[in-house]
Amino acid sequence: RGIRNLHGSMFDMFIEPYKPLVPRDLCLGVEERTLYDGRVHTPLNEAQLSATARKLVDEGCTAIAICFLHSYANGENELKAKRLVQQMAPEVYVTASHEILPVWREFERFSTAVVSAYIGPALTRYARKLQSGLTEHGFRGRLLMMLANGLVQVVEECVDRAVYLLNSGPAAAPSAATYLGALHGKTNLLSMDMGGTSFDVCVIKDGEIPTTIDSWVGEHRVAIKMVDVPTVGAGGGSLAWIDSLGLLRVGPQSAGADPGPAAYGKGEEAAVTDADLVLGYIPADYFLGGDITLDVKRSHQAVARAGDKLKMDVNQTAQAVYTTINTVMANLITEVCTKQGHDVRDFTLVAGGGAGGIHAAAIAKQLSIPMVIVPRVAALMSAFGMFAKDLGFEYARSCARRQNKLDFAEISGLYADMRRQARADFARIGFSEAQLASQPTVEMRYVGQFHEVEVDLPSETLNADTLAQLLTNFHTRYKSIYTYSMPKREAEFLTFRLKVTAPRRPVEMASNAKASSGVETARRGSRSCLFEGSPARVDTPAYDWDRMEPGHRLSGPALVDDKTTTVLVPPGFNCEVDAYRNLLLRAS
Known part of the structure; x- marks a missing residue:
């Protein structure tokens, strides 16, 4: 009595049904058929296609996804249909499934194409507005956008393959983490990015950024290759709330930017930022470099209201919120590492995002992570990661064959076709073949399995001489996973894949000479802070990151303030400024 079941029942007869992006009455068929081997069995009925497309346009459709069976083997009918629709209704966004995902498995290909068409019109409007705005402000360079697969591309190509921009922002942070880790000889890295609404983590083993083709966006299957960045709703705007059992929860609900945490002057509910402010970690007078003055009183009131329900005072509640959100993030890291068979203690944590610096050391302590790198560009870590990526395309061709029935000439033809397409795509954006680098891979599995493992080809071509090495690589890769x-x-x-890139000049962080003066020259004051296990507040020195120099060292407790973030060095931790002005945190 009085306890409500928090979980949905698998036997619920009245559960809300799944709502597809496209209503069933707008999924229309046309006469055509391509066979599994690429032969066109039935040509496209152009008259029927025109009538069908006209009906969709008359219904008010602004985007059309063309999805035909076996188009991955031969996209001729899809391309013909796309041209006819574009000629008839040039204002409609049209996408063909084999251009988005030219691989087998119809559900995955169709679903991915539909998602791409769904977001295509909005992306087109956004990209055009962005380009025109930059031009008006005098920008004369080439605008590149980050893709979910970890590459960057020109805007025109992004518009044609809109689905590749889903989750593309978080995909850049691991590149920054890899670069920053390499500066200190670290290749086993945990890339974390804690912003206002979410916490993203990526496990990088031996410097290799993991990718996945098993993604879902909400209830929609998206089978393009994406950087594998698990996410949980834990950020500076995550709200504290009390569940029906009287237990404190934090997130995944978020206050967002508007109304934002109570400290912003609009919100009423306590968020993580409010708890950090109550604990003294955030400078109320230096938020965004002083552009925003945080409302300390409002934060105290919001946190106190949450504490009233728990019969806790404001300080205890703020500490509980801080500890809870850290546990949520630590649990995600543990889950991801454990599933992949990694020991989290073998990794270095690279902490990005505007809120990451305040929570990174606490997470490292909880998980016994030996070292934390907080980059100088922490609040812009994903943006920095984009500069470390190459411009490129990824191509794929499905051709299911067992190892004893491989036709090397057939496979060579697939790679030759992908290379021809790459030359044409890069020529369209101004790159010659001599400027390109390629990496061939293949997705393999043991007979009878359902999921594949991607393996690098030992050479540019697959033949009888390289097959044995490829099989050895597959067994080794499979065992490592x-x-x-x-x-x-x-x-x-x-599936045979080819990644083609136009390598750019690598980004370089400028190194600086060692400090000629003591760290106290960077002191900007102190704040009264409350730490876990401390019965009373501690007068904690605060330093200006802009004035800190390589070689400066701090012992916790201490705070390092920047215009866009704050780094907490808790008791029991030491902090060192490296040659690139990044902060290195280690347990004493």
Whole structure:
């Protein structure tokens, strides 16, 4: 009595049904058929297509996704249909499934194409507005956008493949983490990005940024290759609330930027930022370099209201919110590492995002992570990561073959076709073949399995001489992921991939000379802070990151303030400024 079940029942007869992006009455068929081997069995019925497209336009459709069976093997009918629709209704956004995802598995390809068409019109408007605005402000360079697969591309190509911009922002942070880790000889890295609404983490092993093709966006399957960045609703705007059992929860609900945390002067509910402010970690007078003055009184009131329900005072409540959100983030890191068979203690934490610096050391302490790197560009870590990426395209061709039935000439033809397409795509944006670098891979599995493992080809071509090495690489790769392999079992080849890039000049952070003066020259004051396990507040020195120099060292407790972030050095931690003005935190 009095306890409400918080979980949905699997036997609920009245559960809200899944709502597809496209209503069933707008999913229309046309006469055509391409066979699995690419042969056109039935040509496209152009008259029927025109009538069908006209009906969709008359219904008010602003985007159309063209999805035909086996178009991954031969996209001729889809391309013809796309041209006809564009000629008839040039204002309509049209996408063909084989241009988005030219691989087998119809559900994945169709779903991905529909998602791309759904967001295409909005992306087109945004991109055009962005380009025109930059031009008006005198920008004369080439605008590049980040893709979900970890590459960057010109705007025109992004518009044609809109789905590749889903989750593209978080995909850039791991590149920054890899670059920053390399400065200190670290290749096992945990890239974390804690902003206003979410906490993103990526496990980078041996310098390799992981990717996945098993993503879902809400209830919609998106099978393009994406950088694998698990996310949880934990950020500076995450709200504290009390569940029906009287327990404190934080997130995933967020105050966002408007109304934002109570400290912004509009919101009423306590957010993580309010708890950090009550604890003394955030400077109320230096938020965004002093452009915004935080409302300390309003934060205290919001946190106190949450504490009243828990019969806790404002300080205890703020500490509980801080500890709870840290546990949420630490649990995600533990879950991701454990699933992949990694020991979190073997990794270095690279903490980005505007809120990451305040919480990074606490997470590291909880998980026994030996070192934390807080980059000088912490609040802009994803943006910085974009500069570390190459411009490129990824291509794929599905061709299911067992290892004893491989036709090397057929496979060479697939790669030759992808290279021809790459030359044409890059020529369209002003790059010659001599400027390109390529990386061929193949998705493999053991016969009878359902999921594949992507393996690098040992050379540019696959033949009888390189097949044995490729199989060895597959068994090794499989074992590194699943801790075992089955070398006596037959392998199967599914999808052949080619990543082609136009390498750019690598980004370089400027190194600085060692400090000629003591760290006290960077002192900007102190704040009264409350730390876990401390019965009373501690007068904690605060330093200006802009005035800190390489070689400066701090012992916690201490605070390092910047215009866009604050880094907390809790008791028991030491902080050192490296040659690039990044902060290195280690437990004493």
